[in-house]
Amino acid sequence: MTEMMNDVAKVLCTQEEIEQRVQEMGQAITRDFSGSNRLIVVGILKGAVVYYADLIRHIGLPMAMDFMMASSYGSSSVTSGVVNVTKDLENDIEGQDVLIVEDIIDTGLTLSKLKQVLLARNPNSLKICCLLDKPERRKVDMKADYVGFSIPDEFVVGYGLDYNERYRNLPDICVLKPEIYAKD
Ligand SMILES: O=P(O)(O)OC[C@H]1O[C@H](OP(=O)(O)OP(=O)(O)O)[C@H](O)[C@@H]1O
Numbered sequence: 001m002t003e004m005m006n007d008v009a010k011v012l013c014t015q016e017e018i019e020q021r022v023q024e025m026g027q028a029i030t031r032d033f034s035g036s037n038r039l040i041v042v043g044i045l046k047g048a049v050v051y052y053a054d055l056i057r058h059i060g061l062p063m064a065m066d067f068m069m070a071s072s073y074g075s076s077s078v079t080s081g082v083v084n085v086t087k088d089l090e091n092d093i094e095g096q097d098v099l100i101v102e103d104i105i106d107t108g109l110t111l112s113k114l115k116q117v118l119l120a121r122n123p124n125s126l127k128i129c130c131l132l133d134k135p136e137r138r139k140v141d142m143k144a145d146y147v148g149f150s151i152p153d154e155f156v157v158g159y160g161l162d163y164n165e166r167y168r169n170l171p172d173i174c175v176l177k178p179e180i181y182a183k184d
């Protein structure tokens with residue numbers, strides 16, 4: 001990790017803080033969904049992968065795994081504003097309890113599109129679980145049912161989140177030095 005850490009200006013959430021919060025979120029989900037035997041946990045590729053893998057091990061209920069992919073940021077740190085579903089679910093979610101697991105709500109555009117797509121398929125319920133929330137940046141109204149950390153308006157990387165596809169494997173959530181983004 002040392003080499004990548006040279007590009008980091010500050011750590012916003014440490015590995016230990018994340019671990020603790022993810023455990024609490026898994027426990028809350030386990031309580032809220034107890035009794036459901038039709039839970040599908042939908043991870044949004046690729047950013048949510050690391051969080052997803054940690055979170056589901058704190059969900060003590062029968063569940064199915066599924067994934068969707070949506071792209072709007074491409075390789076940059078600015079949204080294109082157009083959200084496309086580039087990989088769809090394998091499961092039919094009609095009548096199922098769907099929990100979307102996402103890494104971050106920024107402008108809200110990605111989740112608002114995905115929510116609209118999934119609700120049209122008539123699930124029994126649809127909830128959103130998101131590790132990070134950047135409320136200052138919203139372009140559309142969007143709230144998660146479970147939020148890990150509310151963070152300031154800064155582009156973050158690590159724990160699944162990328163800049164230009166890099167830094168996803170950093171264990172902490174970090175802000176990079178300005179000169180790294182300036183290379184864009
Ligand atoms: O609220 P928004 O402004 O829409 O931003 C949030 C979305 O942007 C990122 O995905 P990205 O499109 O970069 O794909 P990735 O997950 O593969 O990095 C992130 O993982 C969220 O899905």
Ligand code: HPA
Pocket residue numbers: 073104106154155156157161162163
């Ligand atoms: O702050 C961010 N970091 C990485 N990817 C993102 N996608 C939206 N916001 C972010």
Ligand SMILES: [Mg+2]
Pocket residue numbers: 047073074161162
């Ligand atoms: Mg990205």
